[in-house]
Amino acid sequence: MNLQAIRAIYGFEMNRTRRTLGQSVVSPVLSTSLYFVVFGSAIGPRMAEVGGVPYGAFIVPGLMMLTLLTQSISNAAFAIYFPRFTGTIYELLSAPVSPFEIVAGYVGAAATKSTVLGIIILATASLFVPLEIRHPFWVLGFLVLTAVTFSLFGFIIGIWADGFERLQLIPMLVITPLTFLGGTFYSLDMLPPVWRTVTLFNPVVYLVSGFRWSFFGHSDVRVEVSFAMTLAFLAVCLFTVRWMFRTGYRLKS
Numbered sequence: 001m002n003l004q005a006i007r008a009i010y011g012f013e014m015n016r017t018r019r020t021l022g023q024s025v026v027s028p029v030l031s032t033s034l035y036f037v038v039f040g041s042a043i044g045p046r047m048a049e050v051g052g053v054p055y056g057a058f059i060v061p062g063l064m065m066l067t068l069l070t071q072s073i074s075n076a077a078f079a080i081y082f083p084r085f086t087g088t089i090y091e092l093l094s095a096p097v098s099p100f101e102i103v104a105g106y107v108g109a110a111a112t113k114s115t116v117l118g119i120i121i122l123a124t125a126s127l128f129v130p131l132e133i134r135h136p137f138w139v140l141g142f143l144v145l146t147a148v149t150f151s152l153f154g155f156i157i158g159i160w161a162d163g164f165e166r167l168q169l170i171p172m173l174v175i176t177p178l179t180f181l182g183g184t185f186y187s188l189d190m191l192p193p194v195w196r197t198v199t200l201f202n203p204v205v206y207l208v209s210g211f212r213w214s215f216f217g218h219s220d221v222r223v224e225v226s227f228a229m230t231l232a233f234l235a236v237c238l239f240t241v242r243w244m245f246r247t248g249y250r251l252k253s
Contacts, residue, residue: 006101029117072111134214
C-alpha cells in the first residue's frame with residue numbers, strides 16, 4: 001500500500017479546507033447555531049419534554065446528523081469532481097496509485113472534516129442547551145461511521161455528476177428532506193400509526209435514531225437495527241465505488 005500517495009491526497013484536501021475555512025467550517029456552524037437559537041433557546045422552553053428529554057437537547061443529535069450528512073457528501077463529491085472538471089484526474093489515474101489509495105485519501109479527508117465539524121457543532125450546542133451524553137464512545141463511533149459512509153456516498157456522486165449543479169442535487173433535494181422527515185425535530189411516537197409505518201422506510205430515521213440513543217439512552221428504533229442499517233449502506237457504497245473503478249465509469253470522461 002502506497003501510504004505516501006494517501007498522505008499526499010489527504011494533505012492536499014485538508015490544506016484546501018484550511019484555505020476556505022469560512023466556507024468549510026464557519027458557515028455550517030453558524031447555520032446550525034441558528035437552529036439552536038430558534039428551536040433550543042426560543043421555542044424549546046415552551047415545548048414539552050420528549051421522552052423525558054428537554055426539547056432543545058432532543059433536537060441536537062438530529063441537527064448534528066443533518067450537518068454531518070450534507071457536509072460529508074458535499075466535501076467528498078466536490079473533491080473528486082473538481083479533478084475531473086479540470087482534467088487533472090488523468091494524472092492521478094496514470095500515477096502508481098491504486099483505487100483503494102485514491103478513495104482512502106479523498107474519503108478520509110472528507111470524513112475528517114465532517115467529524116471535526118460535528119464535534120464543533122456539539123460544543124456549540126452545549127452553549128445553548130443542557131446536554132448529558134450517556135454513551136460518549138457510541139457518539140464518537142456513530143459520528144465517524146456516518147462521516148465515512150456518507151463521504152463514500154459523496155465520492156460516488158462526485159464521479160456520477162456531469163456538472164456542478166448535480167453535485168448539490170442529491171444533498172439538497174434528497175438527503176436534506178429525508179433528514180427533516182427522519183425524526184430530526186420530533187419523535188416517531190408523535191406520529192399517527194400510518195405515518196409512523198411510512199417513516200420507517202426512510203433510511204435516515206435509523207441514523208438519527210441510533211445517534212440519539214447514544215446521547216440519551218433511548219430511541220425510536222433499536223440501536224442494533226440502526227447500526228446494522230449504517231453498516232449495510234456502507235457496504236453498498238464500497239461495492240459501488242469498486243464497480244466504478246473496475247469499469248472506469250465516468251472517470252475518464
